[in-house]
Amino acid sequence: MPAVPSAHLSPHALRARFAKPPVWQPEVERETSFSTRAPAQAAVLVPIVMRGTDVAQSTVLLTQRATHMSTHSGQIAFPGGKVDREDANHQATALREAQEEVGLAPQHVQVLGELPVYVTGTAFWVTPVIALVSPDFELTPNPDEVQDVFEVPLSFLMNPANHRRHQVDWQGQQRQWFSMPYHEARLGPNGQSEAVERFIWGATAAMLRNFYRFLVVNPVQ
Template identity: 75%
Template sequence: MTPVSTTLTFDPRDVPVWRIDHDLPAVPCSHWHPDALKTRFKHPPDWRPEIEREPSFSNRQPAKAAVLIPIVMRGDDLRQSTVLLTRRAAHMSTHSGQVAFPGGKVDPEDANVRATALREAHEEVGLHPHHVQVVGELPVYVTGTAFWVTPVIGLVSTGFELRPNHDEVDDVFEVPLSFLMNPANHRRHHHDWQGASRQWFSMPYQENRTMPNGDVVTIEHFIWGATAAMLRNFYRFLVVNPAP
């Protein structure tokens, strides 16, 4: 089994689930139609993120960062839309081995956080910016490792070719947006770690992948922590009724 992270002293997959949100509605796929997303970001509802920060467990100086939430649009069938995710390389200094969005620290040369997200996605997985249409940003999310992260929502057109940088990522995969925007797949965990009571979401996804030799293997992608929290906030942004 692939480690969730090589820097944690516990395995988050072993932490019991105390709730699954079966009682909450899923986001209708019509809400992630490109025109609907553009309208929602142009006229946002009256809402606030469900999770804004994690308990701090780092002495490093805060750093601004941005991630791209790449929504791959598979033609006219919105049910086929996916989110592109990565598994960070095991040797990375922070969040190693974890499922993540493409992204990283803001460089002084970046015009804004959108430029950071697009640059990092190109550097990490080879996703060229001309395949990405940015439609908006979610509020900043503060990680326990002192990153102030702006999630940037981008619509990815088909026809792109990925060239993962294996110095930064071990794997690139896609998860159906319908899976991620259904709270029946959102599991809540609670754990006391390093003197702090920490709660988080997980969204484990089973992928059936065809290997080069033709064999089909099942891979579990354990989406949790900051990545799951930002997806949960995106869910809240999409499911809430528009402001009058």
């Protein structure tokens, strides 16, 4: 399958896409359930950071969850969490959680729209909220929830050459999932560049895969 053309990843093209969305179906909608608790509504923010003037410089801001979290500990995730009764809607949940988790202030965020609900194996019904983010923000990650914050080029995530599909038999059921391993160059303790693998998988990779499907079908002209 083709990569999403860079011109279709520009802020203008993304706004146009959500203003007149195509008829489409998400590729992955739910995981094999391994939880007995009641379903919980949740929302995540998919923050597209508008870096530089070149559309190829746009990135997606992601977090690595703290290792002591009760669910999905240590995994790569979008900022987000469960819907509170005080939240007006899923977008309000995503914005509130992004501010609480990483300190991303709402004034830096322009919501474009939502993707269909994705159901995790832990019984979270997650609404992905897609948004553009101005790059002049300052983050203050909450160490109780977030171990690290980093960015991955949007063009990398919207290229299926970087998408891997996995399949395994687990407890008598067949489980399938996507991963999008990304190698980030960072300065090590000795001041030299070293590669850090960001293993994006599970629900986060599935929602990114659906975002790819949303953008690639009948591309914006």
